[in-house]
Amino acid sequence: VESNPTVVAAARDFFGFEGDVMLSDASTGMKQLLKSGAKFDAVISDMGQRPMETHDLRLAQKLLRPGGTFLLQWCYGGLRKHEMKLDKMMDFFIDVSAAADRDGRCTFYAAEKASEPTETDPAVSEAA
Numbered sequence: 001v002e003s004n005p006t007v008v009a010a011a012r013d014f015f016g017f018e019g020d021v022m023l024s025d026a027s028t029g030m031k032q033l034l035k036s037g038a039k040f041d042a043v044i045s046d047m048g049q050r051p052m053e054t055h056d057l058r059l060a061q062k063l064l065r066p067g068g069t070f071l072l073q074w075c076y077g078g079l080r081k082h083e084m085k086l087d088k089m090m091d092f093f094i095d096v097s098a099a100a101d102r103d104g105r106c107t108f109y110a111a112e113k114a115s116e117p118t119e120t121d122p123a124v125s126e127a128a
Contacts, residue, residue: 001029026052030059040064044071054088061092064113075106085109 001022002008011017022029043060045052052072060070070093074085089096093111100107
């Protein structure tokens with residue numbers, strides 16, 4: 001999913017990218033992918049126009065297969081905002097880790113999606 005056709009053209013022309021691209025903003029694109037039933041081993045976000053909101057994190061989590069990896073680069077708001085983003089990510093993913101760039105402006109997050117609960121999972125049985 002990419003919102004800028006120039007970025008797609010550059011990827012094809014200069015880096016030999018041959019994959020399929022949905023031209024859309026990230027939120028709309030992820031919603032469309034979910035509606036189509038798409039699932040991925042990895043979701044990588046470099047949303048440069050705005051930070052990922054809670055609903056974006058939820059969409060990314062739903063697009064991942066169990067055990068899938070989510071990677072995010074986030075360059076907004078200083079250290080406190082980065083800590084808040086880490087807390088928010090922990091609501092949707094397990095094994096969340098973060099590393100900042102040398103200047104402390106950007107943080108790079110990696111997270112894993114938990115396995116899907118099964119019918120025999122005690123948490124599912126208790127909720128029924």
